[in-house]
Amino acid sequence: MPGNPRVLVAGGGIGGLAAALALLRRGCDVEVYEQAAELKEVGAGLQLAANGTRALYALGIGEELKALSCEAESKEIRIWNSGERWKLHDLGKVSVERYGYPYLTVYRPDLLGLLERAVRREKPDAIRLGARCVAFHQTETQVTLSLEGEASVSGDALVGADGVHSRIRQGLFGPDKPEFTGVVAWRGIVPMNALPPHMVRMVGTNWVGPGGHVVHYPLRGGKVMNFVGALERSDWQVESWSARGTNEELASDFAGWHDDVQALIRNIPVPYKWALMVRPPMERWTVGRVTLLGDACHSMVPFLAQGANMAIEDGFILARALTESDADLPTRLVSYEKARLERTRRAVEGSAANIQRFHNRALADPVKAREYVDREWAGAPIAERYEWLFRYDVSTAELD
């Protein structure tokens, strides 16, 4: 393996493309194999905190990202029925002052398109579409990836960035055992001009209630509002980005919630639903020349808004581990894994802990609800839950 390795990446989602960009910028040869015939993301929003935007700036696409995102001024907590509000974080200028980088909300297809353009600028033919990875085989010196209906390809390393149902993970460690959380997440995109004027604000909002919560924030320069509504119910257990529901079913899940929540629900053109699963954190991701990143190895419920941020961080650290050491390739992959295991485990657990926090039964009673929010969202608990996330710097984080 003269110089930097040739890396095969299975999966061209946010994690796979961020990794490809980081690897190409450090002089690796990279090929991404994506099963879809075209690169497209679901029409949904994504929150990128300072840890994620810091990585994207380090990859040279920060300003382009900022131009197509929204920079929310703040994030607030509201009580599900009364609508009473508290400030959770100052964002906007404060995120930049405190962490050096903005907190952005972005439409997922816009981020994927940006990553795709940046990868193609480094290597025009780096992304192979319509290429479904079905199996792999490794020897002491190389790894071979089999693609459905095509000749197989070989490289020095294989990275499974193929999402929550990862074939590569199954090839390494066998089938996983996801556990249903008892929570269904609804999502949709609301045209901003359909909402009452008082809701047209550049602010992220987290409504908390007994057994459910709702998050909404602006996207695309404030033209649309992203909606996610999570509710405890056990009759739907499909883990999919594309399962449709109806506005009636969504409205009945959130019956009794504040008028502002109802206004969002009424104006979602197509609501989608996703059953949230958890998987216990994995103890290792790497075998020989094959490793994993993103949802393939640490999927999490979306209640810290960090899954994609973590996948982006993974890609950057992987590229550093592969290019900053003279060790043999499997050792470099283990150094990547070691640098990432503990942080991602903490994110998986922190996200799951927010189910109970956001859906607490104390929120059913107006007096207890106020005390509960005062306690849970006071300065010190917030700092403990978020500072370690936002301050992480992919460029200086320690590698073995």
Ligand SMILES: Cc1cc2nc3c(=O)[nH]c(=O)nc-3n(C[C@H](O)[C@H](O)[C@H](O)COP(=O)(O)OP(=O)(O)OC[C@H]3O[C@@H](n4cnc5c(N)ncnc54)[C@H](O)[C@@H]3O)c2cc1C
């Ligand atoms: C409702 C909801 C809201 C969320 N909000 C946030 C948020 O605000 N902030 C945040 O950071 N995260 C958020 N997340 C989490 C985030 O969406 C994921 O963590 C992120 O998409 C993971 O990226 P990935 O690249 O690892 O996987 P994916 O995005 O799943 O990409 C995997 C890619 O691999 C491809 N693939 C799969 N199998 C194969 C195969 N066999 N061969 C070739 N290609 C294959 C797929 O087509 C896909 O393109 C949210 C998640 C949900 C469900």
